[in-house]
Amino acid sequence: MILDKDFYNQDTVTIARNFLGCYLIHNSPEGPTIGKIVETEAYLAHDPASHAFKGQTERTKAMFGEPGRVYIYFTYGMYYCFNVTTAPAGVGEAVLIRALEPLEGIELMQKRRSASKKTKSHDVALKTEALCSGPAKLVIAMGINKQMYGHDLTKEPLYILSKDDMRFEENKPFEITTTTRIGISSSKDLPLRFYITGNSFISKR
DNA sequence: GTCCTGATCCTCT
């Protein structure tokens, strides 16, 4: 069952929490990759840490558009981060997907991640835990790129499946841990990061 | 294990 409009019409923090345990699917030309969402962060209106805080710009216009769309941005000179827009049109909010547990297409993820990093040991396979354990890593592993900016996440080739989806039976009940967000300097004390308690695929403890 | 740094460039002031 694909997450639909009703899901994305919830408030941003609720969506960030309810994303946990859901399945991000990308059917790319190279093949499918699927990861379970295990870590998210919420970015709210009137939140100085949010890109939308200073108003709408060319970069952030997706955040101010319809909910349930892709907001992807370039950072630190070399990386992209993947967000899902939330809140009604006109309100700039989003949920950052910070980590996934790889489920399908793991070899393809390995290939993409190894190809992108400039290391001498590119012949050494990355551990599954390291493939998607960070916002920039999962963008590479899933084959997401800036052409996806604004993509409607209720449609192919990139969409999110409910945690109750029958094709994955392994999803057991879990607790949610709430902490402060990673890597920001303003409003760093807000409890807006969420992850599946005890999961070993998150970016940081 | 922890801490530090270089890579690298788009976006906004």
Place this chain on the structure above:
DNA sequence: GAGGATCAGGACG
């Protein structure tokens, strides 16, 4: 012209 919602490798203990 500055700074950034990051990552990986190396130094050190």
